[in-house]
Amino acid sequence: MTKNNSRRSFIKQASLTSAALSTTPFLLAAPKHQTELLQRAYSFQKFGVNDQINIALIGTGIQGIYDTQAALQVDGIKIVAACDLYTGRLDRAKELWGQNIFVTRDYREILNRKDIDAVLIATPDHWHQTITVAALKAGKHVYCEKPMVQNFNEGQEIIKAQKDSGKICQIGSQGMSSLGNEKAKELYEDGAIGDIVMLDMYNDRYSAEGAWQYPIPTDANFKTIDFETFLGSAPKVPFDNNRFFRWRNYQDYGTGVAGDLFVHAFSTLNYVINSDGPNRALATGGLRYWKDGRDVPDVSISLYDYPKTETHAPFNAAFRINFIAGSGGGGGFKLIGTEGEMEIGQNSVTINRSKLGMEPSGYSMISFTEDMQAKIRKEYAAKELNTRASSLATGTTTWKAQRNYKGAHYDHFFNFFTSIRTNGKIIQDPKFGLRAAGAALLANESYSRKQPVDWDPTEMKLL
Known part of the structure; x- marks a missing residue:
């Protein structure tokens, strides 16, 4: 798909629209530190009881609660059930959403209920594929937390289950x-x-919580936790509160920093440039500080190659995660191109442009005589090197969401529920999800093998 066709398709298919004008005037009008507002126009309807979408949450942990709170902000949505393997979280579900909510430690009881239209799956990564496929086969719409899969070979079954259902x-x-x-x-x-020539992404953290050392409740024991079910297909080990509440720290249940953080970046990157993803990765890193029993690195550096396609030139991507950043933390996501750079956040985008220096300066001219310097300057002047890249407006332009913007999390659920009501197009379907997860998992594969790994982004297969 060409850039122009891609843009027309995007505008036609989007279920959410922003009040955004063409960017061309901003590229040529030489704005200096200019700020423009972004607005979202929502299409709201009144929903009666018969039009209500009933949801259930499977995995009532941190992300599951944040997901549900965002989902319930959308009109016409009601939560009727919640599932978790720790009884304390079922008590929390009742605190949050009412004593009448149905709670269970068996997700299959959720899928068997006829009054549930959609499920939110926010379990540890190693359960995503099993429950997602089962939910689709049970006739439920599914919102599955990223990464879609823990292993490369799990994605095709989800794609098939969604298509069949x-x-x-x-x-x-x-x-x-x-x-x-x-x-x-x-x-x-x-x-x-x-x-585009490069992507620069980094995420620095400097707290125990940021490094996944989540609190463990005082009543956590083999009676309040169904640890055997939690293990699922993972290797059998003795009861361990750390593994249950801090599962991201273990390869048996999670996907490390790549599955937790890289996958967000790949989702944004592949969407913005309309790409299927990278075809090669090289990763390094190590466990530098949080030596608490975890078996995944807390410092990770990964390099990716993106091949040339109809929508982008070949380029490289650098991903860096540091869970012991003495600087105090922070993050960034920046596309760097031949004519400028774009820093992307959920609520803003900033374009920086500088004049491209095409003529020699005093640094490289110093070794020539004054007469020769004059001749060289005359020669360069005759070449008329004022290309589009060098004549573009310079400076900084920022597009920023208004203060009343409902936020990206709300928008993702608005898109999900609107698609359910209209049988419309969603923004992140299973194929998109597998390409984002697959690209992220390449880092784990390369780190484990201690060598580069290759990936077919079109067929979504490890080579």
């Missing part, structure tokens, strides 16, 4: 439907940064 399946990288992503896509397709 005809149900909506949205993958939950919560920033995907943001105003920032939407504007960045428009800017990129309008040529705001020229040809």
Whole structure:
């Protein structure tokens, strides 16, 4: 798909629209530190009881609760059931959503209920595929938290189950439907940064919580936790509160920093530039500080190669995660192109452009005589090197969401529920989810093998 066709398709299919004008005037009008507002126009309807979408949450942990709170902000949505393997979280579900809510430690009881239209799956990663496939086969619409799969070979079964069921399946990288992503896509397709040559992504953290050392409740024991079910297909080990409440720290249940953080970046990147993803990865890193029994690194650096396609030039991507960043923490996501750079956030996009220096300066001229310097300057002047890249407006332009913006998480659920009601197009279907998860998992594969690994982004297969 060409950039122009991609843009027309995007505008036609989007279920959410932003009040955004063409970016071309901003590229040529030489704005200096200019700020423009982004707005979201929602199409609201009144929903009666018969039009209500009933949801259930499977996995009532941190992300599951945040997902549900975002989902319930959308009109016409009601939560009727929750599932978790720790009884304390079922008590929390009743605190949050009412004593009448149905709770269970067996997700199959959720899928058997006829009054549930859609399920939110926010379990540990190693349960995503099993429950997602079962839910689709049970006739439920599915919102599955990222990463969609823990292993490369699990994705095709989800894709098939969704196709066979005809149900909506949205993958939950919560920033995907943001105003920032939407504007960045428009800017990129309008040529705001020229040809992309590099992506720079980093996430620095400096807290125990940020490094997944989540609190463990005082009543956690083999009676309040169904640990055997939690293990699922993972290797059998003795009861361990750390493994249950801090599962991200273990390869048996999670996907490390790649599955937790890279996958968000790949979702945004692939969406903005309309790409299937990278075809090669090389990763390194190590366990530098949080030596608490975990078997995944807390410092990770991964390099990716993106091949040339109809929508982008070949480029490289650098992903860096540091869970012991003495600087105090922070993050960034920046596309760097031949004509500028674009920094993307959920609520804003900033374009920076500088004049491309094409003529020699005093640094390289110093070794020549004054007479020769004059001749060289005359020669360069005759070449008329004022290309589009060098004549573009310089400076900084920021597009920022208004203060009343409902946020990316809301937008992702708005897209999900609107698609259920209209049988419309979602923004992150299972194929998209597998390409984002697959790209992220390449880092784990390369780290484990201690060598580069290759991936077919079109067929979504490890080579």
